Amino acid sequence: MSRIPRGPAPTGLYLVTPDEADTARLLARVAPLLREGPAWLQYRNKTAGDTLRWEQAVALQPLCEAAGVPLIVNDDVGLAEGIGAAGVHLGEDDGDIAAARDLLGPDAIVGASCYDDIGRARRAVAAGASYVAFGAFFPTATKATTRRATTRLLHDAKPLGVPLVAIGGITPENAKPILDAGADLVAVVGGVFDAPDPVAAVRAYLFRFESPTRSS
Template identity: 65%
Template sequence: MDPEHSAPRPRGLYLITPDEGDTGRLLARLEPLLALHPCWLQYRNKPAGPALRRRQASALVEACARHRVPLLVNDDWRLALEVGAAGAHLGEGDGALEEARAAMGPDALLGASCYDDPGRARRALAAGADHVAFGAFFPSSTKPAARRATPALLRQAAALPAPVVAIGGITPDNGRGLVEAGADLLAVIAGVFDAPDPVAAARAYQACFDPPP
């Protein structure tokens, strides 16, 4: 993202969609959460085929626009470009960041998974990413075999000239410690969508960014 025209550094809840095959149900689950204005929403649906992903991503662009919440697409910058999403998030094997940046333009949000590797984060930023994600910080039901990161890594990442996302097994109870260690955003799937009251859970994550009492 062009630093001369970039928005203020984002800070808050980075909500990620669950694997939901029913587009109507996905939108119904998201509507009250988008009303809370999470910082960003990422569309992620690993089991979905291309047609369903296109349908769902298109529907989410419209829903997010109503609430002024930027939408990023997981794994697929071409789909993000096709549906008019605000950006994309790429992991290992999801294509070159340089190619994605060139195609999406300077104002697109472009994130990179950096796992437990600060060197990868520096290379990702040099290649065109404007924010980086580390984790998993705690055991995660979404990615039980994910590489593990530590809060010390967030303290090291504070020197990076870009927002830092923490992901993996984050709860409202452990999230504040990650924010205090340097996370700008907390990325969450199950902690919100599997909660008995997803709206209350989302608010609890947002409270991790409030000043301590």
């Protein structure tokens, strides 16, 4: 059975960092966004080596703590454990969910990419995943993928009893059907960090989560 961290289930924007080689610039880009209240921040840098990844993750951790935003590390359980991050997010080739749970403990956030595969989501939750992520829902420039998720997956995954994350080309303009289908969070990289005004972009995403009408 999945062990979800204590407290209410999160909803809202799951902010994911871009590939940024300059640590000072990364912090300058992230800091004002944390003040807007994203649910989580994922540190993801596919172009960085181990030294830079450690440097950046260490630097992000106190920013997140000060803002009250859990920091989740992409792909690297050892890095998450080493810096005391709130958790880790694992793709299908990034390690074992149960092993990550055992290393990070019962209160850690352990996420799993499930792409377009409800069976993988069920197995991940059984292994101890705190949440499952589906996508891509729309074309995206962040990651090369041929897998396309549908809103039906979100309906089918609701009985799993964990937060559902939608990712892939989601904008404030196209998010409503995904939220209506049951997504608890939307994970975003370019929709925020490539926007002319990232703070305004964060606010536009968060507006989509306002009840009761999901900002129709």
